[in-house]
Amino acid sequence: MKNRGKQLIWQNYQKDIADDHFFYVRSCIRQNFFPGAETTFLRILKDVLNKDVYDDPSHTTCTGIGYHTDIVPLETTMTVVARQFALMTEKGYKNFIPSCVTSFGLYLEILETWHNYPEVLEKTRSNLMLATGRSFVLPENIVHASDVIYKFRSEIAKKAKYRLVNIHTGKPLKVVEHIGCHYAKMFPDKSVGGAEFPRVLSGIIEEWGGEVIDYPERRHCCGFGFRQYFIKANRGYTFSSVKKKFDSMSPYEPDLIVTNCPGCNVFLDKGQYVISEQEGIVYSRDGYGIPVLTFEELTGVVLGFDPWDIGLQVHQVSVEPLLDKIGVKYDIQKKYTDKNNRLLGKPVKPTLLKTL
Amino acid sequence: MPRIAVIGGGVAGMEVAFRLSQLSFEVDIIEKSFILGGHVHKWQKLFPDFTPAHQIVDQLKNQLRDKVNILFGNEVIKAEQENTKHILYLSDGTTQVYDAIVITTGFKLFNANRKEEYGYSVYPNVITSSELEEYFQNDKPIITKENRIVERIAFIHCVGSRDEKVGNRHCSKVCCITAVKQAIEVAQRNPDAEIYLFYMDLRMFDRKFEDLYLQAQTEYGIKFVRGRLSEVSEKADSRLFLKLEDTLLGKPLRLTVDLVVLMVGMETAENSIQLANALGIPVGQDNFMLPVNCHSQKNITGNRGIFVAGCASGPKSIGETLADARSAALEVYSYLNCN
Numbered sequence: 049m050k051n052r053g054k055q056l057i058w059q060n061y062q063k064d065i066a067d068d069h070f071f072y073v074r075s076c077i078r079q080n081f082f083p084g085a086e087t088t089f090l091r092i093l094k095d096v097l098n099k100d101v102y103d104d105p106s107h108t109t110c111t112g113i114g115y116h117t118d119i120v121p122l123e124t125t126m127t128v129v130a131r132q133f134a135l136m137t138e139k140g141y142k143n144f145i146p147s148c149v150t151s152f153g154l155y156l157e158i159l160e161t162w163h164n165y166p167e168v169l170e171k172t173r174s175n176l177m178l179a180t181g182r183s184f185v186l187p188e189n190i191v192h193a194s195d196v197i198y199k200f201r202s203e204i205a206k207k208a209k210y211r212l213v214n215i216h217t218g219k220p221l222k223v224v225e226h227i228g229c230h231y232a233k234m235f236p237d238k239s240v241g242g243a244e245f246p247r248v249l250s251g252i253i254e255e256w257g258g259e260v261i262d263y264p265e266r267r268h269c270c271g272f273g274f275r276q277y278f279i280k281a282n283r284g285y286t287f288s289s290v291k292k293k294f295d296s297m298s299p300y301e302p303d304l305i306v307t308n309c310p311g312c313n314v315f316l317d318k319g320q321y322v323i324s325e326q327e328g329i330v331y332s333r334d335g336y337g338i339p340v341l342t343f344e345e346l347t348g349v350v351l352g353f354d355p356w357d358i359g360l361q362v363h364q365v366s367v368e369p370l371l372d373k374i375g376v377k378y379d380i381q382k383k384y385t386d387k388n389n390r391l392l393g394k395p396v397k398p399t400l401l402k403t404l
Numbered sequence: 405m406p407r408i409a410v411i412g413g414g415v416a417g418m419e420v421a422f423r424l425s426q427l428s429f430e431v432d433i434i435e436k437s438f439i440l441g442g443h444v445h446k447w448q449k450l451f452p453d454f455t456p457a458h459q460i461v462d463q464l465k466n467q468l469r470d471k472v473n474i475l476f477g478n479e480v481i482k483a484e485q486e487n488t489k490h491i492l493y494l495s496d497g498t499t500q501v502y503d504a505i506v507i508t509t510g511f512k513l514f515n516a517n518r519k520e521e522y523g524y525s526v527y528p529n530v531i532t533s534s535e536l537e538e539y540f541q542n543d544k545p546i547i548t549k550e551n552r553i554v555e556r557i558a559f560i561h562c563v564g565s566r567d568e569k570v571g572n573r574h575c576s577k578v579c580c581i582t583a584v585k586q587a588i589e590v591a592q593r594n595p596d597a598e599i600y601l602f603y604m605d606l607r608m609f610d611r612k613f614e615d616l617y618l619q620a621q622t623e624y625g626i627k628f629v630r631g632r633l634s635e636v637s638e639k640a641d642s643r644l645f646l647k648l649e650d651t652l653l654g655k656p657l658r659l660t661v662d663l664v665v666l667m668v669g670m671e672t673a674e675n676s677i678q679l680a681n682a683l684g685i686p687v688g689q690d691n692f693m694l695p696v697n698c699h700s701q702k703n704i705t706g707n708r709g710i711f712v713a714g715c716a717s718g719p720k721s722i723g724e725t726l727a728d729a730r731s732a733a734l735e736v737y738s739y740l741n742c743n
Binding site for chain 2: 242
């Protein structure tokens, strides 16, 4: 592979990422499945990068899940999105950063719709005013939360406690980067790096010492696909997609998968349990599977945050083998305890997939 | 003696310049590079009869010898018109006055980087049809960048042609038959190779083209699949993994190959639009120059005394280009004799 070719492509897909003063909107999936990830992101921005970021407790779902499963009409979705922008406006912010990739895509889609059909924007303004008495200004800068980490990747590298290097071999960790479909496939020019060879995560991984694996099914969806998973009869599509991806990446023996989309993280992490139970396959030699981290979690790890504060204990695939490779110190006794050291209970062991 | 400028020294420019010199006009070829022959100069053999390309270029060069003035390394910077005279300001700082101009600026090859999903310039074994010609400089087997003999190869038709996503609705016309020719040349060098051509339509429009297409199938076992490529990835062993659709069966298809050849189409030449604007010539939606009438006045532009020939007015084969160039020479002759 010629990196020069990729660099040429990346040159065409660069964008302005605001430097400070962010209005943050959470992800329905991320805050439920990996609740430590968003807390970690806010901690990184506030405490490590000294940025001003506002996490508004009044904001709601963007309705993306409902929209993509056809149970929320577009007009309603636009009004809800308008309300998020109204909250941002009321708090005096102009830079909007969603945690969720599907939300990011949906915000872009709606902004594009409003740009091309100003009468729809006016109708939405009217709907929001009638429903809530609120008005809003469009964001000046809207990027995904992973874009912000990408922007400050060098600064984070300087402050990092660990690098993505196997301390036992001295070699870079082999990392699979998985980008959510709605990050770049809908609006490639609103991404870092485009849809074919996205740069947002690969740039972070390389900056922190890892080696990115370019495997054949790299572009393939994680399998979530909304209708594929939410319609029970279609779930075979979801897990056949998961299996397709793991069959394709496993010959490279990756040490880690990093995602920027909450849904992808769920299906690549918990999907390994499903595949192991259904197909009797585990995609790593040690039997523990391939750890899957969100970009916020990975950032927290390299910065030396306690893995259990980041929330890595809620992952299906045990992260300890990865932490051991990086050299992260952790207290295994605290994995399943709360902040008062009370045991929260331990998850049931899978049949085949080994866990710690 | 009337002076004529021929802008572009490819095969169209060389032929029109020669024919005009035969008609006793004083002719300058204004060529931006330092060689004649344009794209044909880089080609090894020509469809449909495998004529060595250099024979055509050499013949045209020999015809020109001592009859035509060639201004190498020159481009038109600015153009003005005074009555029937055309004043061209050239990049070497000189100003030339002509009685007629023939535009033979030809085409440029589609930049395959624009089809990012095909991985050109990312995966070393994804090459263009133009680059494959370099492999044909000798009769040795075709090998990959890792020096592995090619055992399976895929030709992808219509790369940058008939593709609205990249802004090109037009057909580049010669890529289909070029792919058939190149596939046969690969089969001759790598007789055990599996060769696949993935096409939208096969446009075998000219004499002997269908024969070559049949020969490719019956004599060389080349497989033609009506299908479109979705994306290219690289496997750990550097072979290429293709995701395609067989559009006849309506089914997805996956294929691992050693080499992918992108049949890159034609686009209007670099700076052609600026030149057209400078000379007051309209261009079509495809950005190629528009003659007054595509049937009976194919070489005449809307601006008096300015003519067009060859691929400057749209994709053409070499035979068509040469015929078009002769036609343009006659139009210039008629125009100058009427004035």
